[in-house]
Amino acid sequence: xxEPIWVARLEISSRTVDKLSRVVGIxxxxxxxxxxxxxxxxxxxxxxxxxxxxxxxxxxxNGQRVLAVLYPVQDALGDTWNLGSxxxxx
Numbered sequence: 001x002x003e004p005i006w007v008a009r010l011e012i013s014s015r016t017v018d019k020l021s022r023v024v025g026i027x028x029x030x031x032x033x034x035x036x037x038x039x040x041x042x043x044x045x046x047x048x049x050x051x052x053x054x055x056x057x058x059x060x061x062n063g064q065r066v067l068a069v070l071y072p073v074q075d076a077l078g079d080t081w082n083l084g085s086x087x088x089x090x
Contacts, residue, residue, distance in 0.1 A: 002042035005055055007035045007070070008079035016083055024086060026061060031068060031086050034059040043070070054084060065089040 010032055012020075017028045035041065035057065043055035055070040069084035 002044050005041050005043040005057065005070075006079050007041065007081055008037060008077065010036050010070075010081055010083055011073065012083045016085060020086060024088060026066065026086065026088075028083075030061055031066075031083060034061060034066070035068060035070075051084070055081070058089070 012028045012031070020026050020028060020031065041057055041059075043057045045053060046056055047053050051071075053072070055072070057068045057070060059066055059068065065088070066086050067089050068086045070081040071084055072078070073080040073082055
């Protein structure tokens, strides 16, 4: 069951920026615009055996569904995340 999630800050590595642009065809700015400080986001939690607990968030970009994979960052407020990746959902 999806749960509310708040993303105040989204960290994106240069490697992930490159992958988004080269493989997925979206920009880091697109992902930030869709997720950072956006009210009403809902996440499904996934406990991956190798990668750990992560939040899966679905959003729309230019009419296409996109799935973002976010990993929590240890911070005082619990609202900072690392972007693992984002994928277009067909």
